[in-house]
Amino acid sequence: xxxxxxxxxxxxxxxxxxxxxxxxxxxxxxxxxxxxxxxxxxxxxxxxxxxxxxxxxxxxxxxxxxxxxxxxxxxxxxxxxxxxxxxxxxxxxxxxxxxx
Numbered sequence: 001x002x003x004x005x006x007x008x009x010x011x012x013x014x015x016x017x018x019x020x021x022x023x024x025x026x027x028x029x030x031x032x033x034x035x036x037x038x039x040x041x042x043x044x045x046x047x048x049x050x051x052x053x054x055x056x057x058x059x060x061x062x063x064x065x066x067x068x069x070x071x072x073x074x075x076x077x078x079x080x081x082x083x084x085x086x087x088x089x090x091x092x093x094x095x096x097x098x099x100x
Contacts, residue, residue, distance in 0.1 A: 003073050003075070003080035003081065004080060005080060006078075006080060006081065006084075015028070018088060019091075020032075021087050024070075026072050026077065026078040027070045027072040028071050028084070028087060029069070030068070030087065030091075031066065031067070032066070032068075032069075032094060033065055034065045034067060039065070040062055040066070040067050043093070043094070044062060047069065050089050050090065050093065056083070056085075069090065071086060071087055
């Protein structure tokens with residue numbers, strides 16, 4: 001079953017609940033500066049685990065301590081609830097001490 005694309009008002013409402021995430025066209029982006037390279041890699045590993053569970057995989061870029069994630073539902077051609085569900089899980093993950 002194909003995911004339903006969100007409207008602009010739905011996207012804006014969901015972004016308001018996710019500090020640090022921003023829309024860029026058909027994606028939502030998030031940047032995180034970890035305290036160390038090791039912490040950045042721990043975060044990437046934890047995100048990979050969440051993504052596998054959700055069967056929804058972000059683009060992940062790592063440069064030393066900086067991690068950037070891009071979420072979009074490519075099969076639907078834009079942003080769906082899946083993107084925001086995974087973004088919320090990632091945001092909760094970062095709030096935990098293990099990633100700081």
